[in-house]
Amino acid sequence: MRGRNAERERIERLLAEARQGTSGVLLVHGEAGIGKTALLDHAATRADGGRVLRxxxxxxxxxxxxxxxxxxxxxxxxxxxTLPPPQAEAMRAVFGLSGDGVRDRFTVGLAVLTLLSEAAADGPLLCLVDDAQWLDQPSVDMLTFAARRLRAEGVVMLFAVRDGAPGAAVKGLPRLLVEGLDRAAATALVPDLPPYVADQVIEEARGNPLALIELSAALTPAQRAGQLGPSALPDAAAALPSRIQDGFQEQIRRLPAAAQVVLLVAAADDTGNLTTVLRAAAPLGAAVEDLEPSERAGFLLLSGAVVRFRHPLVRYAAYQGAPLAGRIAAHRALAEALGAAGQAHRRAWHLAAASTGPDEQVAEELERVAEWAGSRQGMASASAAYERAAGLTPDPLLRARRLVLAAQRAADAGQDERCGALADQVPLPLADPGVAASFARARAVVELGYRRPDTAARILLDSAEADGADRPDLMASLLTDAVHAAWSAGNAALIREIAAHAPDLPVLAVPARLFAGDLPGALDLPGARDALAALVVGARDTGAGVMDRLMTGIHCQLAGDHRAAREAAAGAVAHCREQGISGWLPTTLHLLARTELALGHLDEASAQAAEGLRLAEYYDLDHRAAHLRATLAMLAALRGEEAQGHALAGDALAYTRPRGVGRGTADALWALGLLELGLGRAEAALEHLESARAEGDHPLLALPLLADLVEAAGRAGRPERAAEPARLLREWAAALGQPALSASARRCQALTGSDDAAEEHFTAALALHEGGSDYERARTALLYGEWLRRLRRRLDAREQLRGALESFDRLGARPWAVRARAELAAAGGETGLTAREDGPISLLSPQEREVVRLAASGASNREIAAQLFLSPRTVGHHLYRAFPKLGVSSRTELATLLAS
Structure with missing residues (x-):
């Protein structure tokens, strides 16, 4: 460990903190041979009796x-x-200990987190994940999922990743770059070489410890004695891993032939099982005694029934240095050995590796492997198996089908670039309408998720038109997916065009009628209401799919029925969780957060949106993450968190604007407008809100923000810019007949009409707010109170302003509370602070607040852990910290405190 003082200190600090109960994670990365494995080995020696998993x-x-x-x-x-039953079942499924498929990868992630916590119950736990770039992606996903949620378990996780190597992606962890050794440390690694030779080796190795050791070991006796010409070492322009590989291969070529054979079989093997290696090596003329030369040379480490390579580059050199015929023979022998052991999925991959041309029999075995991996939510593995199967398929039509399946599974795994690359390989045109429709969906997923949603909608619409005649059973789902994409684009004209293809289909009947014209009088609103009612009933059916539930919620929200929208959204979220449809969970959580926000449930909206964003970021779902950031920006605006609001909205706009994601752009601009309005900057608010309105090409798309726009125009002294929005809101509210919209319309009439009619409108609005959003009611009460105070009706004003202040304080809507407090003071009312603003709850961190809220509702630590993606031990740690801050000692007291 020469020259690694800083790296060792950082790792040892994590281990020391783990002994005090704090968890830590570190991603150690650098080029091949730089010493990452040595740092992990060092960590293992410093574990001080703690458990080590590797x-x-x-x-x-x-x-x-x-x-x-x-x-x-x-x-x-x-x-x-010892795990909760759902988590235990999930782990048994992924380990093949049961015949069940893996329905929910999030449950697997929670199971990994809980298992780590349980393994650390009796003392600190050190988890070492070496060469993570060669680990299967599902394992990496679950381990990093757990790593990002470790807090107070006493667990240290160290990941080592080789820079620049293709393979599994490890994201979102603290990083430690391991760089080359300085000259003094490098010289100390080659002490027996003459200075001239050492200088040459050090120059070639460029500070890489493995290169120093292996290049010096590869020198002949004459070279070690100093007879080293300019061409004795590999070309300096060669890539470092190639030079290291050359050194290894030179040493491997010195082994006896049988020893090289068994080393090749071990390199081709993927089990590390000594019995498997020896069984496969036997027909190739090698036996157990032929392991000895490799063991003496330090290439292999043998422990019981396990065979390990000292360094992965030794494995790579042993495999790549062997002739093609030898590699094929090794894979065939391993396939035979694994088939006898009942490991069909490994057998299939070895048969594929031994194939030199099309082979339908092997392709069929790989397709079964893909289906097996898909049933266990190993979508990346399933995609790879389908792709390899396609490469071995002689029939062009069957090859196209397998490539499309590979693309679909890649999309499910969040591998958007790979999905696109696979789709590009599909030979066109596709004769099978079903395969063509699946191909369109794969292309649309990439477009919607990472590029332009209107293009995604066009792809799906074109597929419906081209393939629907031959496969009418596909028409409904293709058009529904297309409407969803067009909705994300905020393109009402495109929604109308898509819906016109099947205007009697329940999920399309609502937009077909609501977007048929720009004025309520031109629409079949009774038909739209009937269609929406039928859609709501259908979404309650246990057989309803996620898209039907999702679009029902979107249509209900569009029509202003927020309670029905929330019901559908909650059903969609539950459906995704129950069925393991992880790719759609952030989307459904986004809708649920928006409905909670519309109902004034700010804490619930925050929790849903935050969870959705965590999942979207985890799966690299950039499109959905942008929508969720816009929603979180709205919540930050309501709470007066200016820096947070600008950051979230800015990040959202950076994604949505260049890609034509109109709904996301409108929501982010609305959030900025609401933030400015709350902070008293009406002119800036008006600019943002008018820009948000302009993002939609139909009045319905802007209805929710018109009330804010009217208020901003009035406060900015621009009543002429409030007149049309107030009129539109009034007309559409009357047509749609929803109390929430009608309340907003009456409030705007009070602001834009004459003083003679203002009080009637304010009181009507307050009545319509009953049973609805407390936040919106408080907004109306604030404006009413301000109007009363201007008329010098101070007693009446105090009543309205006091109610508004109490609601804003309870909801945490600070800028609005500040405004209400100032107005109340001006009206001569009492303005004492409430518990929400300066009470003990404000001492808690956001995560502590969530844990406390759930604990107060009666949830156990394990239930809270499952909902917040934490370990039970971390939940207990948060409660341990929160109780003294709140001055309570039990969960019962928590419930009482939060209810007060």
Whole structure:
């Protein structure tokens, strides 16, 4: 460990904190051979009696879903029985201990988190994940999912990743770059070489410890004695891993032939099982005694029934240095050995590796592997299996189908670039309408998720037109998906065009009628209401799919029926959780957050949107993350969190504007306008709100923000810019007949009409608010109170302003509370602070507040952990910190405190 003082200190600090109960995570990265594995080994020696779990990624095992997870947890597999039943069932499924499929990857992630916590119950736990770039992606996903949620379990997780290597992606963790050694440390690694030779080796190695050791080991006796010419070492322009590989291969070529054979079989193997290696090596003329030369040379480490390579580059050199015929023979022998052991999925991959041309039999076996991986939510592994199967498929039509399936699974795994690359390989045109429709969906997923939603809608619409005649059963789903994409674009004309293809289909009947014209009088509103009612009933059916539920919620929200929208959104979220449809969960959580926000449930909206954003970021769903950031910006605006609001809205706009994501752009601009309005900057608010309104090409799309626009125009002294929005809101509210919209319309009439009629409108608005959003009611009461105070009706004004202040304080809407307090003071009222503003709850961190809120509702630590994606131990840690701050000692007292 020469020259690694800073790296060692950082790792040892994490281990020391773990002994005090604090968890820590670090991603150690650098070029091949730089010393990452040595740092992990150092950490293992400093574990001081704590439990150590270790997994090493193997390139040939990358496509075996959850193989790395199984290897890591094998020593503590008995702890699976201590997990909550859903988590235990999920872990048994991914480990192949049950015949069940994996329906919900989030449950698997929670199970990993809980299992780590249980493994650390008796002392600190060190988890070492070496060569994570060669680990299967599902294992990496679950381990990083858990790593990002570790808090107070006493767990240290160290990941080592080789820079620049293709393979599994490890994201979102604190990083430690391991760089080359300085000259003094490098010289100390080659002490027996003459200065001239050492200088040459150090120059070639460029500070890489493995290169220093291996290049010096590869020198002949004459070279070590100083007879080193300019061409004795590899070309300096070669890539470093190639030079290291050359050094290894030179040493491997010195081994006896049988030893090279068994080393090749071990390199091609993906189990690390000594019995498997020897069984496969036997027909190739090698036996157990032929391991000895490799063991003496330090290439292999043998422990019981496990065979390990000292360094992954040794494995790579042993495999790549062998002739093609030898590699094929090794894979065939391993396939035979694994088939006898009943490991069909590994057998299929080895047969594929041994194939030199099309082979339908092997392709069929790989397709079964893909189906197996897909049933366990190993979508990246399933995609890889389908792709390899396609490469072995001689029939062009069957190859196209498998490529489309590979693209779909890549999209499910969040691998958008790979999905697009696979789609580009599909030979066109596609004769099978079903395959063509699946192909359109794969292309649309990429467009909607990362590019332009209107293009996604066009792709789906074109597919419906082209393939719907032959496959009418596909028409409904294609058009529904297309409407959803067009909705994201904020393109009412496109929505209208899509819906016109099947205006009697329940999920399309609502937009077909609501977007048929720009004026309420031109629409079939009774027909739209009937269609919406039928849609709501259909969404309650247990057989309803996620898209039907999602679009029902969107249509209800569009029509101003927020309670029905919330019901549909909650049903969509529950459906995604129950069925393991993880890719759609952030989308449904976004809708649920928007409905909670419309109902004035700000804390609930924050929780749903924050969870959705965590998941969207986790799966790299940039499009959905932008929508969720816009919603969180709205919540930040309501609470007066100026920096946070601008940051969230800015990030959202940076994504949505160049891609034509009209709804996301409108929401982010609305959030900025609301922030400025709350902070008293009416002119700036008006500019943002008018820009948000302009993002939609139909009045319905702007209805929710018109009340804010009218208020901003009035406060900015621009009544002429309030007149038309107030009129539109009044007309559409009357047509749609929803109390919330009608209340907003009457409030705007009070602001824009004569003083003679203002009080009638204000009181009507307050009546319509009953049973609706407390926030919107408080906004109306504030404006009413301000109007009363201007008329010097101070007693009446105090009543309205006091009610508004209490609601704003309770909701945490600080800028509005400040305004209400100032007005109340001007009216001569009492303006004492409330518990929400300076009470003990304000001492808690946002995560502590969420934990406390759920604990007060009666949820157990395990239930809270499952909902917030934390470990039960971290939940207990948050409660331990929160109780003294709140001055309570029990959960019962929590419930009383929050209810007061």
């Amino acid at each position: 997994v090493e990624g193997i390139e040939s095992e990358m496509e075996l879903a959850f193989g790395g997870l199984h290897q890591l947890f094998l020593p503590v597999l008995h702890l699976v029985d």
